[in-house]
Amino acid sequence: MAPSRPVHSSVSAPTAATEAPQLTRELSLQAYRRMVRIRQFEEEAMRRAMAGEFSGMHSSSGQEAAIVGACLALRDDDYITGTHRSHGHPIGKGADLKPLMAELYGKATGICKGRGGSMHLADRKVGIIGESAIVGGGIPLATGAALSIQVRGTDQVSLCFFGDGAANQGTFGESLNLAAIWKLPVIFFCENNLYAISTPVAESHGQPDIALRASGFGLPGVIVDGQDLAEVYAATAVAVSRARQGGGPTLIEAKTYRFEEHCLNLQVPIPYRTPQELEHYKSQRDPLVLYRKEMLRSGIGQAQIDTIERDVAAEVADAVTFARQSPLPDPREVYDYLFSNPIHYPPEPAP
């Protein structure tokens, strides 16, 4: 049986729907553009990876509304941390696609000069301080970034993306408590796509709502429909505003869904989700399709939407060309960027 739309409830309601921040027309177009950029980037990257042009990846397809809704509520100078599934996060924050694609190819022109790759890239230009394949590893980092903001007295915020699996790591409990007690400007943003690889939330969480965990640590917890961009944006904007004003952290749980397998070429011998469930999300709950309808309803023309999609397709094609044509790092630079005091290759002979 296909699951119904997730229950939308506010565990400790930060705002009434009437006063929820609304997306302007300009932001709506920007939101759609960014979601399309993520979708097309990921689809093209999957094709290129399957063709053997670079090694594996974790696709964010299906989770675009959660990512972009959250990122659009941030300023350019705000921080974010990501996960193993984190190509969408820099794109959601407005990153250039070329150095991102080049990074997946391990090229010298990549955003981390090809050293980070898919799972450990950090696009500093858009405030990403780190993505990490260590499940739950980004939560204390985002908390630390928020502490730095508080100490330096700026009005930035830090937004931490993590998944439903990470919510069971000790780092989650430790970080949420510290952030609450110190009223740190951090938004803990859980993209709950219902499966930690193949483990369903129902088989790994004492109770199914991650947002319910917030009250035990003394912070508000909110559940949003992660396929609904406007809803994610509104809830995140409220949390960001609270954080900027010194009101402390918020836990947001966006109920979302991943369209692809956990990672490219992963073969899970026993099915953990049904084809019907997947089909339901793809056909009924695709965040791009849902938002397109919303835009048309609000008076944005089909032509504008088509233009965005065409522009993005060209941009993604350019990014691939750029990545392919870029050189690999010089082997002599293998030890560069490891330490602030560089070591030399080949090692200098002992005197």
Add this chain to the structure above:
Amino acid sequence: MALSQALKSEAYRRMLRIRRFEEEGTRLFREGAIPGAYHASIGQEAAIVGACLALNDDDAMTGTHRSHGHPIGKGADLKPLMAELMGKETGICKGRGGSMHLADNSVGIVSESAIVGGGIPLATGVALSAKVRKTQQVCLCFFGDGAVNQGTFHESLNMGALWRLPVIYFCENNGYAITTSLAGSHGQPSIAARAQAYGMPGTVVDGQDVSAVYEVTREAVARARRGEGPTLIEAKTYRYDEHNVGLLIPGKPYRSAEEVEEYRTRRDPIGLYRQRLLQEGFTDADLTAIEHEVAGAVSDAIRFAVESPLPAPETLYDYMYSNPIGTPGK
């Protein structure tokens, strides 16, 4: 379920055994007869004994750095316990555990650990073992207010709830993690309120009232035995002495002399329970007899420990591995 008359006198006896053992232990530590560090449970006796009395003899427990009271609460013999503190061969761990790492298996203690929060996953694992073996045993896990902020608490409670394990998470909230107050270290003040995050019941109880602690623990134990999973109990209690004997905290005191005095004079679990027993049909002579008996048992334990030998140096490497390694040069 309330305590029976027999259990009432046993509750009083065990609380007194902890108090007198710790008072004498503190004195012996100051005199140099006990090495290492000494963390006394004085003030927390009702929380300990109320919880332990709700268990069967074959139920398991885990403890903390402040854990002399836990085996005594579960009914341990005082002699090998005192000998352990002195590092003697007759100690419950043959002198190898000492004050902070002893494990009195004879009363179901799996381990005590000075690693804050370290016992919580162990207790969860013991409960999983009971469930796998279908034994009907439960595991009672003691920890403090500081341990609640460790990741192990979060991870263990989630698994305990998810798998409906027969474990009782029992927090002795004495208000301070060494010198750090609860208000200075917890996002919100109710530890019991964290239970709902994991989908288990959380209960707050007056940790200075042995009957109240017994009743809530009894309920949690019954729930665990029925296969309905864990409970988080927060017993609000107080430590009379410094975090450990002889610890000097520089700077501004973290708790006021008035606060300590208030607990000692008006919230003492043993004083309160003595008054209550007199109202519930016990005579002064009944209670005095228990007090004499306990004083005698503690004196006997000290004599036993003092007279026991230290471990032979050539046994240094014994009990480390199931396949023993030889002492160098042997």
